[in-house]
Amino acid sequence: MTASAPWRVADTGILAFAILILIYLVMPTLVIVPLSFSSETFLSFPPPGFSLRWYEAFAESLDYRMAILNSVMIGLPAALLATVFGTLAAIALVRGDIPGRRLLAALMIAPLILPQIILAIGLFPIMVRLGIIGSYPGILFGHAVVCMPLVFITVAASLRSYAPTYELAAMTLGANPWNTFRYVTFPMIRVGVLVGFIFAFTFSFDELILAIFLTSPETRTVPRLLWEHLSYQMTPVIAAATVVLLLITLSLLMLAAVAGRFGPRKAKEAVS
Amino acid sequence: MNAQLMAPQVPMQTPGTPARRGAVVDFRGVTKDYGALTVLQPTSLRIEAGEFFAIIGPSGSGKSTLLGITAGFVAPSGGSINVDGVDVVATPPYHRNFGMVFQNYALFPHMTVAENIAFPLRMRGCRKPEMATKVQRVLEMVRLSGFGDRKPAQLSGGQQQRVALARAAVYDPLLLLMDEPLGALDKNLREEMQEEIKRFQEALGATVIYVTHDQHEAAYMADRIAIMRGGTLEQIGSPRQLYEQPESIFVASFLGEASLLPVLGIAGSRGSEVSVRIGDGLVVEATAPQGRGSADVVCVRPEAVAISAQLPRMDNRFAAQVEDAVYTTGSIRYRVRLDGSDLLLTVRIPSAPDIVLLEKGQKVTVGWSRRDALLVAGS
Structure with a gap:
């Protein structure tokens, strides 16, 4: 196809603009990478020299080790809870015959769309009352709530991708509701469930606001530790920690894509 | 409507004949409404053991609802369904033990063909060796031996439908439900599969309830057809009964083609022989079906009409003019306008090499016999 000259100019312009946007989206995230290899003791850009000392500092830091362990110990069960309940909710709302399912589906997504600070402020007094503030269950339940919409969205999309006749067929063939789920529904939505789980874990791993409100120094997660460090010591160890966090998140998201x-x-x- | 009146004579099962005759399905006042909307009026219908029973009708006629209620997906608002004398309305679908074939096959994509067919056996706690034997046997029945290890996506549409058939039959259900099973196939394959399904049913000895919107398919396959419309059974009968003795304009026009000439008045009658006026100076000698009072149209099937410049003496003869002529495979279809009226008549005659196509505007004579002019009542 031969396009006229004005069109070719427009095409080139659009392409250049798209590339600029991509750079704009990705660059600020990547600025952190050279910073982490800085030889200087404070955050400065561009870094004056190359060194791995901040990665060493990060690896040796007991605080960071504790924080990573906390993030995993909170993220895995939170993602698991979110996956179980998000999947159940998706099945009920996509396949079920429930009055007001549109409204309920919107409510399911709400924790993701509402500012987390609202949820955090709401959860704080409740958890104080329940006596679980600062404990693992506290932050774990908080994260499960904000992660559930992610699982709900991916699993609902999986369920909508095929007609419910498969489940009807399974039933006529003699499968009761549990066997229908186990042998037909679950294998068909497995990928949606897995991707939802990865999203949920990634979200919990990176989440800051609920962590600020609901964790204590014993249960603080990586993002909270970074945030605390940012407020009083601006060393490139923060950059090194962030790069590690970024790598973990990116590899999890790639896993989801695969x-x-x-x-x-x-x-x-x-x-x- | 009382369906029992139309039930055909099914030979009684005498001792010594094979035990498998399929289930007797007796619908009694089955109805379904969603709030104020009634999708199925109280419906009573008895389907005999081993019968191939088709339900046809336009979309929204209630045929799918009736099938869904039978399968157990839809809870009826009232009535009962007795299968071999046992009411199944309260039985969940997975305990009804019917086979069902869907339009999109609904083969589980993550299982192989053999796993798909073994699924109902697995749900019934069947032992492995017995399972393998049964799967093998039914695969042979649908001529797909050697395809057991393939995934459904690797099969053609016709093959997938045969797997679906095998899966629905491997546990020897006495009742097979089919929901437009051939709707997704092209015409040639559909005709092939029609024979396949018939053979399969005979080998299996099951009762079949077959929902379709394709009247040709229903007429070819079914022992009896129920025509549904607006949530009610319009008429039940053998394909021939429905075609030759339609009880309503809807049935006359739904099944096959028909010229429906509005009746303006009765010119005279003697028993079932009625002369009706259909226009100025146009009187048709027609037949009134027994026990039917009102007559709103005269129904004439296109193949019952003779057309030519000169016609031998017939009960009905009219001068007419050719409005259009279409050649279709094997036959020629004319639309003619009866002289002195706006009435259009459809004529279909078998085609042959020596037949010269009549031209548009040509003066012709059309004629048909009294027994081919059936009086049919309203709507």
Whole structure:
């Protein structure tokens, strides 16, 4: 196809603009990478020299080790809870015959859309009352709530990608509701559940606001530790920690992308 | 409507004949409404053991609702369904033990063909060796031996439908429900599968309830057809009964083609022989079906009409003019306008190499016999 000259100019312009936007989206995130290799003892850009000392400091820091362990110990059960309940909610609202399901589906997404500070302020007095403020269950339940919408969205999308006749067929073939879920529904939404779980864990791993309100020095997570360090010591160890966090998050998201690619191919609708 | 009146004579099961005759399905006043909207009026219908029973009708006629209620997906608002004398309305779908075939096959994409077919056996706690034997046997029945290890996506549409059939039949259900099973296939394959399903049903000895919107398919396959419309059973009968003795304009026009000439008045009658006026100076010699009072139209099937410049003596003869002529495979279809009226008549005659196509505007004579002019009542 031969385009006229004005169109070619416009095409080039649009392409350049798209590239600029990509740079704008990614660059600020990547600025942290050279900072972490700085030889200087304070955060400065561009870094004056190259060294790995801040990674060494990060690796040796007991605080960071504790924080990473906390993040995992909170993130895994929170993601698991979110996955179980998010999946159940998606099945009920997509497949079920529940009055007001649109409203309920909107409510399910709410914790993700509402500012987390609102949830944090709301949860704080409740958890104080329950006596679980600063404990693992406290932050774990808080994270499970904000992670549930992520699982709900991915699993609901999986469920909507195929007709409910598969489940009806399973029932006529003699499968009770549990066996229908186990042998038909779950294998067909498995990828959505897995991706939802990864999103949930990633979200919990990076979450700051609830962590500020609901964790104590014993249960503080990596983002909270970074935030605390930022307020009184601006050393590049923060940059090194952030890069590690970034790498973990990115690899988890890539895992999710790969999982999605290997999802079950949709049953070929009869054409031949 | 009382369906029992139309039930055909099914031979009684005498001792010594094979035990498998399929289930008797008896719908009694089955109804379904969603609030103020009634999608299925109280419906009573008895389907005999081993019968191939088709339900046809336009979309929204209630045919899918009736099938959904039978399968157990939809709870009826009233009535009962007795299968071999036992009411199944309260039984969940997974305990009804019916086979069901869906339009999109609904083969589980994550299981192989053999796993798909073994699924209902697995749900019934069948032992492994017995399972393998049964799967093998039913695969042979649908001529797919050797395909057991494939995934459904690797099969053609026709093959997938045969797997679906095998899966729905491997546990020997006495009742098979089919929801537009051939709707997704192209015409040639559909005709092939029609024979396949018939053969399969005979081998299995099951009762079949077959929902389709394709009247040809229903007429070819079914022992009896129920035509549904607006949530009610319009008429039940053998394909021939429905075609030759439609009881309503809807049935006459839904099944096959028909010219429906509005009746303006009765010119005279003697028993079932009625002369009706359909226009100025146009009187048709028609037949009134027994026990039917009102007559709103005269129904004439296109193939019952003779057309030519000269016609031998017939009960009905009219001068007409050709409005259009269409050649279709194997036959020629004319639309003619009866002289002195706006009435259009459809004529279909078998085509042959020596037949010269009549031209538009040509003066012709059309004629048909009294027994082919059936009086049909309203709507």
